[in-house]
């Protein structure tokens with residue numbers, strides 16, 4: 001049953017992704033050792049989401065933007081946290097626990113494609 005639920009949820013997720021005009025979900029791995037954020041620099045479209053996954057192996061990490069508008073709180077090992085970007089711009093972020101862990105997300109407006 002649990003397996004079925006998982007499939008059902010991912011089906012729902014796929015439907016939602018299709019209906020909201022191909023918003024994508026990007027993944028950034030967080031690790032205790034370099035490269036810390038992988039990829040450290042991400043270019044996405046407006047409306048896309050980024051999932052930060054903590055691959056540890058030991059430390060919790062916190063995603064916070066320099067302007068402090070985006071804050072994940074502690075993301076423990078093997079947990080993840082996601083944010084959907086609804087404003088374009090360049091977001092510089094770091095780990096609030098380890099200031100040397102840094103990354104950027106560049107959010108660009110999608111150019112309307114002619115079909």
Ligand SMILES: [Cu+2]
Pocket residue numbers: 059060061062095096097098101
């Ligand atoms: Cu950290």
